[in-house]
Amino acid sequence: MMKFKWLACGMILLVATTQSCSSSKKKTKAIVAPAVVKTTPSSESIVIDIEEQRVVESNTAVAQSQSNVTPNTQFENIQQSVSTPEREVAELHATGIQRNYDFAPTIHYDLRKPQFVMIHHTSQNSIAQTIRTFQLAHTQVSSHYVIGRDGQVVQMLNDYQRAWHAGAGKWGNITDMNSVSIGIELDNNGNEPFPDLQINALLILLNNLKSKYRIPQTNFIGHSDYAPGRKDDPSTYFPWETLAERGFGIWYNANYLAPPPPTFNSTDALRIIGYDTSNLRTAVRSFKKKYIRTDVSSELTPYDIMILYDLYRKFY
Numbered sequence: 001m002m003k004f005k006w007l008a009c010g011m012i013l014l015v016a017t018t019q020s021c022s023s024s025k026k027k028t029k030a031i032v033a034p035a036v037v038k039t040t041p042s043s044e045s046i047v048i049d050i051e052e053q054r055v056v057e058s059n060t061a062v063a064q065s066q067s068n069v070t071p072n073t074q075f076e077n078i079q080q081s082v083s084t085p086e087r088e089v090a091e092l093h094a095t096g097i098q099r100n101y102d103f104a105p106t107i108h109y110d111l112r113k114p115q116f117v118m119i120h121h122t123s124q125n126s127i128a129q130t131i132r133t134f135q136l137a138h139t140q141v142s143s144h145y146v147i148g149r150d151g152q153v154v155q156m157l158n159d160y161q162r163a164w165h166a167g168a169g170k171w172g173n174i175t176d177m178n179s180v181s182i183g184i185e186l187d188n189n190g191n192e193p194f195p196d197l198q199i200n201a202l203l204i205l206l207n208n209l210k211s212k213y214r215i216p217q218t219n220f221i222g223h224s225d226y227a228p229g230r231k232d233d234p235s236t237y238f239p240w241e242t243l244a245e246r247g248f249g250i251w252y253n254a255n256y257l258a259p260p261p262p263t264f265n266s267t268d269a270l271r272i273i274g275y276d277t278s279n280l281r282t283a284v285r286s287f288k289k290k291y292i293r294t295d296v297s298s299e300l301t302p303y304d305i306m307i308l309y310d311l312y313r314k315f316y
């Protein structure tokens with residue numbers, strides 16, 4: 001039977017024998033189903049050491065037989081890869097296997113899909129400036145897409161990888177939005193309207209993402225929704241109503257606003273929509289910046305409450 005061993009030094013040792021590895025560093029017993037893994041009688045050992053950037057391979061047939069069921073060949077490919085982000089993700093993959101447990105790799109899996117889209121404005125003056133910002137080592141920020149004022153769309157990270165765009169915040173029960181979202185930055189200094197060319201390009205991209213990853217309508221949000229009081233992008237110029245008409249995010253029907261019943265609790269409604277109401281004043285201000293715009297105080301007026309009630313009734 002094929003044995004697949006994790007060693008404490010970060011080394012993976014694959015041995016085609018029923019006997020245990022002689023290394024004293026081994027920690028776990030690996031399990032590989034015989035029906036899945038093909039062995040050859042003359043198989044010898046393959047050693048891949050990520051930390052030492054070293055590959056020792058003595059039997060390629062064994063590696064090929066494992067290509068669909070173990071991370072080994074993936075690591076092997078890393079050695080020849082020039083793509084730093086992909087290499088980093090593959091190395092992270094190695095840390096995702098807990099070495100103190102038995103390991104029996106399944107063959108049925110794919111990558112986790114983004115379930116939210118978060119929209120930002122860059123607060124910068126050009127798309128080139130933003131691209132440079134996301135490529136400088138010290139900035140520690142990034143997004144999947146940047147959209148220029150002229151509608152140019154630049155993808156900067158694979159959709160399946162985790163960009164650093166959301167930071168600290170909370171939406172519903174989600175506190176690590178980077179892990180579940182696509183980040184889209186719109187080239188905008190924060191004090192100017194968003195050109196139609198830019199919004200049209202955004203709508204096309206959103207449509208693509210929504211259908212590809214089956215992202216719910218309510219899961220298209222702004223940075224300020226997630227981090228009220230800390231972030232205020234996209235600005236009040238951003239056309240959330242236009243997006244909602246196309247199925248990205250939510251909006252109210254101004255023609256059918258009605259007072260809510262006496263039992264309606266506006267704080268609960270804000271929380272159910274997603275806002276972090278632990279600081280109610282910043283949550284209300286974030287809500288009003290998006291839906292009221294002309295008044296961004298931290299108090300809900302009777303009119304604001306009718307809008308909140310309409311959203312709550314329609315979408316939650």
Ligand SMILES: [Zn+2]
Nearest residue numbers: 120121223233
């Ligand atoms: Zn932002």
